[in-house]
Structure formats: C-alpha cells, structure tokens
C-alpha cells in the first residue's frame with residue numbers, strides 16, 4: 835500500500851486545506867478499555883475542520899497501540915489455558931516466528947501478556 839497525497843479535505847470538502855504534518859499526537863477512547871495516547875504521528879490535517887488522515891505507517895502505529903492496550907488489560911482476566919505458544923501458530927499458519935509476532939503487533943492475531951511475553955489467544959487458532 836502506498837500513501838496518497840491529500841489536498842482537498844474529504845471530510846468538510848475544503849479545497850487545498852490538507853497539509854502534511856509531523857509529530858502529531860492523538861488520543862483514542864477505546865470502548866471498555868480506556869484511553870490511549872499515541873505521539874509522533876505523521877499525516878495530513880485539514881486547517882479548516884481539523885480532520886486528520888494519517889500516513890499508513892502512523893495508522894499502523896495507532897492500531898498497534900490500541901491492540902496492545904487491549905492485550906495488557908485482557909491479560910488480567912485471561913487464564914493460561916487460553917494462551918497458545920507461538921510455535922503452534924507457526925505450524926498451523928506455516929509462518930516464521932517473526933511473522934507471527936508481526937501479525938500480533940498489527941492486530942491480526944489477538945494476544946495477551948504473561949509478564950513481558952506476548953502469547954496468542956487460543957480462539958485465534960480456531961478461527962484460522
């Protein structure tokens with residue numbers, strides 16, 4: 835995927851008001867999980883309505899932060915039997931360890947924490 839250049843605002847329709855900005859900060863309210871703030875984001879912002887469209891890299895960063903917030907909160911209530919070693923996912927999906935970790939970071943596989951370690955959820959194995 836490639837980033838597109840924005841000039842006209844797709845939200846309010848203002849012409850030529852979208853400008854590329856760096857170092858932006860955004861706060862998200864994630865339902866049932868709380869608030870997460872992500873900084874150092876790049877993207878286009880409308881100078882009229884303040885609508886933002888983040889670059890792909892930055893939206894991935896936002897997605898990762900939200901997934902990680904959920905994983906940390908879920909870790910308190912998930913029991914060990916619901917967690918699966920990464921190796922099982924490697925076998926099932928025929929992917930490398932690195933790729934499985936990447937998929938967790940991208941939010942493609944839900945996970946929870948045990949200490950500092952990330953474990954995929956068993957429900958994800960069934961889904962695949």
Ligand SMILES: [Zn+2]
Pocket residue numbers: 843844845846847848851880881882883884885
């Ligand atoms: Zn606008």
